[in-house]
Amino acid sequence: MRVREASAADLIAILSIGTTTPWDKSAYLQRQLSEGNIAVAELEGEVRGFIVWNREFFSLPFVWLIAVEPAHRRGGIASALFDYVERLCAGSRLYSSTNESHAAMHAFFTKRGYRRAGTADVDPGDPEIFYRIDLT
Numbered sequence: 001m002r003v004r005e006a007s008a009a010d011l012i013a014i015l016s017i018g019t020t021t022p023w024d025k026s027a028y029l030q031r032q033l034s035e036g037n038i039a040v041a042e043l044e045g046e047v048r049g050f051i052v053w054n055r056e057f058f059s060l061p062f063v064w065l066i067a068v069e070p071a072h073r074r075g076g077i078a079s080a081l082f083d084y085v086e087r088l089c090a091g092s093r094l095y096s097s098t099n100e101s102h103a104a105m106h107a108f109f110t111k112r113g114y115r116r117a118g119t120a121d122v123d124p125g126d127p128e129i130f131y132r133i134d135l136t
């Protein structure tokens with residue numbers, strides 16, 4: 001598996017993976033790609049997952065979105081994408097978040113050693129739970 005910064009040539013693959021999630025984020029993903037905020041994971045030369053992150057959460061690094069092609073989930077792709085961002089953020093705090101209802105992401109963060117850092121009432125009835133890790 002190879003994780004690298006995304007380029008304009010990855011747009012179609014990113015949007016295609018994006019359509020497998022519950023949200024319509026096409027315009028958002030195009031903007032994030034143009035701003036250099038996306039990394040992709042390739043398996044045998046094919047993009048199978050992406051991560052959106054930047055350092056704009058109160059000037060701290062934050063992972064805003066991650067998605068993996070359904071047929072390739074539970075194969076360590078999201079873990080490899082977080083490994084990549086965490087390496088770039090060594091020595092800093094890294095934040096992310098997910099809805100309270102998203103059991104898979106809570107399991108993911110817990111396994112990686114993230115701890116809860118607060119909640120925000122973003123989606124009515126399904127609070128956003130923030131996570132934090134202190135990277136050495």
Ligand SMILES: CC(C)(COP(=O)(O)OP(=O)(O)OC[C@H]1O[C@@H](n2cnc3c(N)ncnc32)[C@H](O)[C@@H]1OP(=O)(O)O)[C@@H](O)C(=O)NCCC(=O)NCCS
Binds near residue numbers: 080102
């Ligand atoms: C959530 C998501 C990104 C996980 O990607 P992935 O590549 O399958 O994750 P990994 O294989 O790296 O999983 C690492 C660990 O996270 C946890 N985990 C991941 N998916 C899980 C699931 N569906 N149920 C329970 N635990 C899960 C497990 O502890 C897993 O380790 P294990 O497989 O050894 O048990 C993927 O399911 C996805 O793209 N979902 C749709 C988009 C989405 O919901 N994104 C997050 C928005 S906040």
